[in-house]
Amino acid sequence: QAISVVFRDHNGTVAESVLYRDDEHRLEVEQSGRAWSFDADGALLRLVTEANRVKLAHYFDPYLAIHTSLVDPLPHQISAVYGEMLPRQPLRFLLADDPGAGKTIMAGLLMKELIARSDLERCLVVAPGSLVEQWQDELGQKFNLEFDILSRDMIENSRSGNPFSDRDRLIVRLDVLARNEELQEKLMSAREWDLII
Template sequence: MDFGQLQPGAHIRGLDTGGIAEIIQVRSFGPDALNLVFRVNGKIGERLLYRGDEIPFKLVQPGRAYAFDADGALLRLVSEAWRLRLAHLFDPYLAITLSRIEALPHQITAVYGAMLPRQPLRFLLADDPGAGKTVMAGLLIKELLIRGDLERCLIVAPGSLVEQWQEELAEKFALSFDLLTRDQVENSVTGNPFAERNRFILRCQVVRRHWRNQGFRRPVS
């Protein structure tokens, strides 16, 4: 038989003394060496072959370069996952589509026209009260998560607004954020809550108190 006929799925006589071997995996080491993983009578074996070793072998059934015997349900699941991962390429406003909001024109312009195109992303959003800054922030976070550009997120908000942020992000964008507290830090197994969860909301008073404890002071003008 020919050296090139040693492919996954091929049934070979002479490769193993136990009987006809079905090749499962082929790994090439240059043009003249192959590492074969094969199955004989339900047992798995492995053998390194060099060009010329295949001469006494006999090809019982040729292999296939590609097999179509995978789990159909698993293939569908993987395909759907990739479709969702690439969905933002076909729907530039995917976060709006997947959220329970009616985005206003100025919010869409701010997020998709000004924020997302920036590299690196640094943006100061200082809009009037009631303009929907929470909605814009939620849209930005969700869009970055969909695109795979955001893994960890920390929101620092006034103490009286942290629950409002948490509720709005959950209700409007299906984004789950935990309130980061001293107890949560102390009870963390690793000492770093971000090693266990990726999204937190923190009261700005906690940050200010921590800075003061570390010796930081507001500069005097």
């Protein structure tokens, strides 16, 4: 009765040995591992590894926002975001397409890509009053981006006194902002925005 054992020695060299029943008395089970062995929680290692993979995903998938969103962008939207907007640093881009051409989709793709690259934390969307709910809904449903719409309550109950400093993702009605000089001053004195649409 013999068994063949394949093992690594302390130098990491792989070796093989045949053991017989007579060898049993000189064998013992080693309780301590090597200095470089892994004895932490495997679930935590998996979580950290996955977080790092997600953080670096844009290096391996140049169209990450498309693949992680619920949209099927049209060719002109892809070329605008990936061919014109993303390569420009700093970005100064006027997107003036016709109504219904997918400006919200282009903006959402741009936001998702910038977030994946850690280039976007604070974003302000200034939209016509009749479209703010549409912007909020589309950004939330299609891109999983949660935005608050600036409201009178938000202005009056601001913790800091400046509602633009209280939130990192905000949608503002263009007409409200245009008519209210005090609100414009608060916008100008708020923390810097990474992106204004």
